[in-house]
Each structure stands twice: as C-alpha cells, then as structure tokens.
Amino acid sequence: MASAPQGLPLLYNDLTPISSQAHGDWKLRAIQGAHFLKNVHAVPLLAEEFISASRFYPIVFSLGADPVPLALMGLNEGVNTFVDERGMFPDDYYVPAYVRRYPFLLAKLTPDADELSLCIDPTAEAIGAGGEGEPLFDNGAPSERTRQILGFCEQMEQASGVTAAFFRDIAEQKLLIDGEFSAQPDGAPQPYIYRGFQIVSEEALKNLRGDVARKWVQSGLLPLIYAHLFSLQRMTDVFGRQIVQGKMPAPELPILS
Numbered sequence: 001m002a003s004a005p006q007g008l009p010l011l012y013n014d015l016t017p018i019s020s021q022a023h024g025d026w027k028l029r030a031i032q033g034a035h036f037l038k039n040v041h042a043v044p045l046l047a048e049e050f051i052s053a054s055r056f057y058p059i060v061f062s063l064g065a066d067p068v069p070l071a072l073m074g075l076n077e078g079v080n081t082f083v084d085e086r087g088m089f090p091d092d093y094y095v096p097a098y099v100r101r102y103p104f105l106l107a108k109l110t111p112d113a114d115e116l117s118l119c120i121d122p123t124a125e126a127i128g129a130g131g132e133g134e135p136l137f138d139n140g141a142p143s144e145r146t147r148q149i150l151g152f153c154e155q156m157e158q159a160s161g162v163t164a165a166f167f168r169d170i171a172e173q174k175l176l177i178d179g180e181f182s183a184q185p186d187g188a189p190q191p192y193i194y195r196g197f198q199i200v201s202e203e204a205l206k207n208l209r210g211d212v213a214r215k216w217v218q219s220g221l222l223p224l225i226y227a228h229l230f231s232l233q234r235m236t237d238v239f240g241r242q243i244v245q246g247k248m249p250a251p252e253l254p255i256l257s
Helices: 047-053 097-101 144-172 202-206 210-219 221-231 234-244
Strands: 026-028 042-044 059-061 069-072 104-107 117-120 127-129 176-178 181-183 192-194 198-200
Touching (some): 047 069, 104 144, 144 221
Antiparallel strands (some): 026 127, 059 069, 059 198
C-alpha cells in the first residue's frame, strides 16, 4: 500500500473528532474529483465491494498475518492509472467506499475507548471553516448531512467486521500464496516483475473440504473468492494503462509494495 503518516490510515494526514465547539462553522465543500488519490496505487476494499470492483481493478491481498483486500489502481508505488490530473475517475467506474468516505472516519479517541467517534482529516480540501458548502452543524446540533455521513461510516464499520471475518476463514484454510505478475513490452530488455502481494491459490481452492465449501457457498464467501480470481486478469489492463500514460519505471524488476 501507499505510505501514510505513522499511526494513521491511508489518505489521512491528521485526525480530529468533530465537535460543535471546534467545528461549529465548518462546512463540507463541493470539490470535484479525488485529488488526494492521484499518487495512491492501492485502496482497501470491503468484501461486499468485490463483485463491483472486480469489473475494473485487480483485487489482491496485502502481506502479513492479517491481509487486507486491495483494489490496485497502479502497479507501482505512487502510480494511479484511473484518476486523472483533475482527480476524476473515468465515467461509470466504481469508486471504492474507502475513497468515498474520506475525509471522515470513525475512530477511537483513546486505545481503551469503548465507542467510536466521528473524526475528520482537517487538512482535506473538501472541508473547512466558513465559505460555501454544507454545514456540519445546525444550531449546535449535527446537520442532516453530518448524520448521513455518520450513517455511512457506521455501515462501513459493520462491513469491515464482516470483511475481517471472511478473510480469517481464508487464512485458516491456508489459501493465500505469494502473488507475482510479469510482463515484457515490445522492445524492453527484460520483463517487469511485480511481487509484494498475496492471492488465493486456485489449486488449494480446488482441494477445499466439502463441508467448508458448502459453508462458504451459504455465507456468500465463495463467489467473492472467484470475483478476486477473475479480477487478476485486470493486471494486464493496468500494466497497459501505465505504458499508455507514460508511467513506467525503469525496468529493473519493480516491486509492488
């Protein structure tokens, strides 16, 4: 994944809880485009997004004991082939919920807190004090827009729990293997090789125990796994987009990180 400030999620430069005292005159501004995404090559996905996202992006998993599903928008750090200089996605392309939620986030104010609080990244251009836009507060109370945002963030939090549970099942069955993608354009002295991610092993999936397979069919996990596998064909598409857009690095074995 692209790097983020230490201790903060991807995209967020700072986090502060929303309050009527501190943000009574703050507004959500009408900003066209996801300018903050132009140099981000991988975005976290929820399990429920796999079917929609697989039509456009390769879906892979991060390394480590607790893998995170990612939509790849570029094959190299700092390269996004889907968001243009205006921060716009192509028409009719699926925009992941993680992107749509920014600059808001539900977070614990302290490590031992029981509840999550609605926070914002105060550095985001889409939000700030005064000027035009939709107010975050109305007479000291959360505005209708803020309540809608809170509801969306709560839905994402619930979906994140489902995603984590689904992929604990995958890890328990030891289905994940190190992934690799290579391609050699015409005239290149050697192939470009991309590693640093995980994928589901088709061979291991074929040997899945029958009772586990039935459980996954009933829970809806198996179709999501196949959406992931089908999406890997998009690696070639993203590689081609990088060539066309002139975003290829030097050919000495680039690594997806």
